[in-house]
Amino acid sequence: MIVYNIRTSWFYICVIYYIRVINVMKGNALIAQGGGPTAVINQSLVGAILALRTHGDIERVYGARHGVRGIVGEQFVDLTSISKDDLELVAQMPGSALGSTRDKPDLTYCEKMFDVMKKYNIRYFFYIGGNDSADTCRIVNESARQVGYELRVIHIPKTIDNDLVGTDHCPGFGSAARFVASAFRGVNFDNASLPGVYIGVVMGRHAGFLTASSILAKQEEGDGPHLIYTPEKVFDVHRFVHDVKDVYEKYGRCIVAVSEGVVDEDGVPIATKLSKQVEHDAHGNVQLSGSGTLGDLLVDMIKNKANISRVRQDTFGYLQRSFFGCVSEVDAREAREVGAHAVKFAVSGDVDGSVAIKRVGEYRVKYELIGLGVVAAKTKKMDDAFFENDHMVSQAFVDYVKPLVGDIDFGRTYHFSIL
């Protein structure tokens, strides 16, 4: 009996040891950030760092400056012993604290990365970014297999565009949506004070989630935004002028939210149709932000074709992703969790993948790991159910987005109809 027990114990010890060797690979971890920053991208960074530091088998935690570029260039920062207090400050900062990049690696680029990684005995690689960064993860992962470099690659999602496939929503989106909703809430009051047409151009190359979030500004019938145009629907210029005229006649004013990426019936972005120079990044994306072109074009169109004199536009640009002091609490919490879960998944087995958020209740989420290929270089568009028509979103979208953004009125109802 005793012999049997000892044998059984030995068997279990071996199994546990085997699982441990397989799962918790000894080595160091490397984390980096890619693509456009968000208001909460550093929450994910800190979530991952803190989780990594609790794992005895992961000796050192390194950060690479400016994404994959900093790996090739060996621009490492040792994050192993930075104080928790300092990390909590970093977590609350917008921008990518480690720096970012738009670089897209190929096999040669990856081999250079592995040379540096070997030197630091990196066996866990975490990359925080959008669909381009997920694609980078896929390339790095495949290249590592190809050259026989043992590496676990986990993509930690972020994007204000909310356009990643396989996840209910993306960290970073809720805070940007909060900025957009707060901006339109204020603009609605401003425009009611001095009536006219107001056009707010919101980020979103292929997906309209962020622009659509402007709907949260609306409290009562007559409030703006009155018209919402996203890249999911064809943007017909004549129809647009007609829509604005209609609203203006009804309310004496009109507030429009429009995505920078709205396209004509051939899929050509309205913004690039008139740009002389078109700028592309390494991932082939056309640069749409950081210019007031689309807004100015639409203003001219309304002035000339709808004969309305007071027409203004704001292009929200970089403010919506970097404004200091506009964060959704839910978004910040989830961004932190996504970072922590990336580590949990990475040490759980020989897995690579992307962390996804699954909505399981009103409002509750759980985290899961999905394949890199599901997310890489793909774009999720807004569901048909999220539209009422081609210039307005549906109640289903409001129900979807509200918990991600939180209460923008701080628990009170502010409205000029009080007076």
Place this chain on the structure above:
Amino acid sequence: MIVYNIRTSWFYICVIYYIRVINVMKGNALIAQGGGPTAVINQSLVGAILALRTHGDIERVYGARHGVRGIVGEQFVDLTSISKDDLELVAQMPGSALGSTRDKPDLTYCEKMFDVMKKYNIRYFFYIGGNDSADTCRIVNESARQVGYELRVIHIPKTIDNDLVGTDHCPGFGSAARFVASAFRGVNFDNASLPGVYIGVVMGRHAGFLTASSILAKQEEGDGPHLIYTPEKVFDVHRFVHDVKDVYEKYGRCIVAVSEGVVDEDGVPIATKLSKQVEHDAHGNVQLSGSGTLGDLLVDMIKNKANISRVRQDTFGYLQRSFFGCVSEVDAREAREVGAHAVKFAVSGDVDGSVAIKRVGEYRVKYELIGLGVVAAKTKKMDDAFFENDHMVSQAFVDYVKPLVGDIDFGRTYHFSIL
């Protein structure tokens, strides 16, 4: 002895009664808002309403919708018995809760106003606005004397531009400056993540106070904004390109804050130099906001002449005066006080004027009444002492602006240099 005392008492009672009749003129009060809204203009509105309701001799408190236009059009709202709780909600709203106007009255317009005012027995008129609204007050006041209509006219200052003469600073400015500083604080982190040139175009037609406030974003050597251009200094296009190149060479990036109203050596706004259509309001002001022209022009200039590829611009536009949830506490408190003091001055004697803020300590203020003519249609520019050179503000400006904006870091020091 007794007879003497009774006589003395009667004398004093008569004097008090006389002062009372002179000072607290029986009649109703009218309040309205003019010009561009601010984040705290409704604090002044509510400050005045609450103060007016404590005066027994002022029976009813009316608001006119859309400024002087709502007086002519008899669009009145009775504010006498709106609950304090509702008023507190209104106070926290951006935008002009009663609506605004750009109308500038003449004698005929004023006579129409007096006809309506007589009907409501208006003897106190409070107008919340900038230098154009102060001019409206002056015109209304002079017209009232001319036609013999007894009316006390008090101008309650507001403007995000901070360009009113005779006051240390203007309600509305601190909150807009807080938006600008918070925006540049975030932009600095964003731009450090993905280095390049960033140009933020800030409101300010003739005065650079708001643009200059971007300096509060700077924490450490190397932080942006690196260059600040305001309408007080000649904007030389070649010099600008040279400045940007210099900073870019030093730091690998460059953040520029520029006023929408920057002018060339002939005083011509750079923005209007290239606009096909130039729009004017009734006060003769050129419309500079609500268009991305200036920013786009400057971007093109840097791309072409400085050979820098990643160049972006944001035109802050209406967000800086209407964003919901970005208020300076000091600004909100002072805006309330300015409204309350307007009433205090109005009932103190046969006076007309504009409420001014005087800085008396570090940091304390007191309120005084100055002549309408001092403020009307005049513009205060930034003091020479507020500049270090033609592209940077001085420590004196930082000392001046800091208490008005408050701590934008919520008491902690966030900086990417932590990592």
